[in-house]
Amino acid sequence: MRKVFLSNIFIxxxxxxxxxxxxxxxxxxxxxxxSLPYVIEDRVKEGDTVCIITGVNQxxxxxxxxxxxxxxxxFKPEIRRSVEGKNVTLEFYEIPIMKHYDADxxxxxxxxxxxxxxxxDILHLDLTWGLKPYITSLFIALMYAENAGIDVKVDTVFxxxxxxxxxxxxxDKPSFIYDITSxxxxxxxxxxxxxxxxxxxDHILRFLIKE
Numbered sequence: 001m002r003k004v005f006l007s008n009i010f011i012x013x014x015x016x017x018x019x020x021x022x023x024x025x026x027x028x029x030x031x032x033x034x035s036l037p038y039v040i041e042d043r044v045k046e047g048d049t050v051c052i053i054t055g056v057n058q059x060x061x062x063x064x065x066x067x068x069x070x071x072x073x074x075f076k077p078e079i080r081r082s083v084e085g086k087n088v089t090l091e092f093y094e095i096p097i098m099k100h101y102d103a104d105x106x107x108x109x110x111x112x113x114x115x116x117x118x119x120x121d122i123l124h125l126d127l128t129w130g131l132k133p134y135i136t137s138l139f140i141a142l143m144y145a146e147n148a149g150i151d152v153k154v155d156t157v158f159x160x161x162x163x164x165x166x167x168x169x170x171x172d173k174p175s176f177i178y179d180i181t182s183x184x185x186x187x188x189x190x191x192x193x194x195x196x197x198x199x200x201x202d203h204i205l206r207f208l209i210k211e
Contacts, residue, residue: 001120003048003155006113006138007036008055008097008130009075011067017162023179024158034075035160035177036126037082043124043156044082049089052079053116055109055134058096067097097134110137117145117152124156127180143188157181 014033019026024042032038044050054075057067076092083090095112098105117123123142127135139157146152162175186205193201 001049001122002051002091002118003044003124004051004053004117004121005036005040005124005126006053006141007126007128008134008138009057009067009071010034010129011057011070013066014070014074014162018174019160019177020174021177021179024177026177032078032082034078035128035158035162035175036075037078038177039124039126039156039158040079040082044086044088046086047088048086049091050083051091051093051116051121052076053093053095053113055097055130055138056094058098097130101131101133106133106137109134110141113138113141114144117141117149119150119152121145121149121152123152123154124158125154125184126158126160128158128160128162139184139187142184143191154181154184157184 016030016033018030019032019035019038021038024039026038027041040050054071056071057065071094079092080090093116095109095116097109123145125138125142127139130138142154142157146154156179158177158179158181160175160177189201189204
């Protein structure tokens, strides 16, 4: 059984920030530039098999590929540090994100993600970075794997609202990591809805979601 963490790489230059969360246990709020390592620290236990699947921008010209550079020099080292001392098996899988964008590229990305997922996987999704079609592809891949696979579980979907203080120079203002797994299950509820069920489902939503 693997704990799988899916995300897209960032192409920005990240400034140091303070992370906080009401949903995850964060032991050291300034340890990482990326948000995913904090969630890995919270979710990964001794002896786990940890699989990191990441969409990484690829360069098609002579310009520096910032996504690839961030992936190799920042993202992967921080992931490795997040599991130090836990005796885990750590696997990295890179899915290329090409310079040109069209439906075929987005569909191919989805297929490559799905082909890396296995029966029995426990899935975690970071929706912080990436173009919307690639974020959507990762979200749909979770549902595909859970519905079509055997013993596949979606554990966590999260988003980090990152604040680096560039606008006003206030680097003490914190960034927040939010658990939005409930949106995944609301999407599943909508996907299974039948014609004519709207009144009943509206009642369920009012019960589940309080003002």
